[in-house]
Amino acid sequence: MTTTNIAPVAPTKPWAPTPAEVLPSILLLIGAAVATYVIVAITPMKGKLAYAFLFFVLGTAFIAGRNGLLRGRSALVDSLASSIAFTGAALVFLPVVSILWTTVSNGVKGLHWTLFTETMFTASFSDPISKGGLLHALVGTLYLIFISMVISVPMGVLTALYLTEIKGPGSGFIQFVVQAMSGVPSVVAGLFIFASLIIATPIKASAIAGAFALSILMIPTVTRTSQEVLLLVPNDLREAGQALGATQWKTVATIVVPAARNGLLTAVILGVARIAGETAPLLFTIGGSDNLNWNPFKNYQGALPVYVWKGLLLGTPESIQRAWTGILVLLVLVLVLFVLARVFGGRRIKTK
């Protein structure tokens, strides 16, 4: 038996611009760059801002003008609109690059090993950065994250299950409440824990009080992300479970939740990323200790954001260096969580 080998056809994109079509645009942009340079040289305008601004205006005007000449007024407007939309996106992109760059470049100056083995108990924030460290803050932040997770994950996931599986008569309203809760300002969460727990009960400022405040912020995040994930689980799976005679509890516990587990993990990670850097609620609830405290239920606790806050408020060059280094450690923590969330969230839900 003979088989004829058919060479695979390379996909073509007949609509893609040919080099001959791209060339005039590039020439116009080069022209705009030259014109910018000349205008800045002969007028009193100066600085990087002037270059960027003029180049943008001239480049947009040149390309839009060419399109307008060739294809009329609506093409001119269309070309202008796409340049402006692109500029908007670029302007959103720039601060992120700047934030990452300044944090890393300022923060690494203060990195050293004893930072992770010492506390600020014997050192002052104004001492050179080589003295003292942020171990106490790191321990505090890990405690806060862990306790908040213990509180918020069951609450968030179960609320999401109520909204997706039970769909009770009140679920529309609860959905509304969860959304309203996600808008509660962080400072209000801190004030609430102060007004309810710290004033009235034996729980005083400590890691557990801080974790309660953070949970108020974390629960809505976990709920909303879990809900989105649970909605993605195909209904066929639920029906198959019921058809095999499983109760709803069995169906949810052995089919729905395992099918959504990667997404639920993402929900947890996003929730942690949301609270890891919160500062305002901690100022009312954890006391901001400079010493290591292994007991999360008693005595003042430190935390990374509070460490940064103290360094920033003191305002000496050494303390601000501490603030930058502290925020770098915090940023690395957030970035790791963020990448983890992407990795787990990116996997498709297993339907087999």
Added chain:
Amino acid sequence: MIEKPSAPAPREITTKPRLSDRIFRGTVTGFGMLSLVILTLIGLFLALRGFQTFRHEGFHFLTGVKWESVTSESGVITNNFGVGAMLIGTVLIATVALVVGVPLSVLCALYLTFYAPERIKKIMVSVVDLMAAFPSILYGLWGFFVLMPMVQYWAGLLFKYLRWIPVFNAPQPFFERSPFVAGMVLAIMIIPIVTSVSREIFAQTPLDRIQAAYALGATRWGMIKTVVFPFGSSGVVGGAMLGLGRAFGETVAVFTVLNIVFKVNLHILYGSGGNVASMIILKWGEAVGDETKALLAAGFILFVLTLLVNMAANTIVKRTMKSGK
């Protein structure tokens, strides 16, 4: 002899859930209700602790512009607490944030939905999500050391050329730590939420209408103007209001970049202003007794304010999303 097998008794058919299901449904419903309980408790406790201040100050608490607690020589404490100046400051800063942040976010969302190549779109969506995950103290630190020098320069330009507009005037050319700077930092902080809501709304635009516009010969901009905006504009307003709620409640970043002064200041370029949330942080350290209660009362005002804005915003967004289906 083999007995004849008797016919099996008919199975009881019932829709009554089993015990395990009843426990499951009960537990899950209980947890579902808990968020409502928490939200109610927040309002109750703050109102309860602030009640004395509300009764003492009355409506003046909202309109008063002074925040002082004076102890006379005979030991009598005279309190005069009002968040009026801070409320005005809150609205002023949030307005600056919206005016700068919302157009940028809408443009970004438009670019991501209708212009960007798939690869750039993926990266940009991650970047915007990452912006939402940055701690607010990071925005404060960056705003103070990086953004403020730049914004001060822009403020100088605005002051030089647009001074005849009352908002851009200032008693002195002192632009450091002004509401304008704080508004700029907040503008960047609200971009993620406004962008992602707008993007979701734009993506809901009915495809048949988009294709109809193209079939009639519309350019991309023509399509956006005649199909996307009429469909999505109310949703974008909802997204902007979510950003407004965020901007009202922001504490640490505003505290870092703003020079908090208890005076009504409508000159956005001038370095004096405030907002309720950052005022609470500022006064907390030295507050005792009645002042603490007054601060909790201020927290209650902030809570109610953001709750109302958020509820309105969510209702609008939800309605727009539904109309696309």
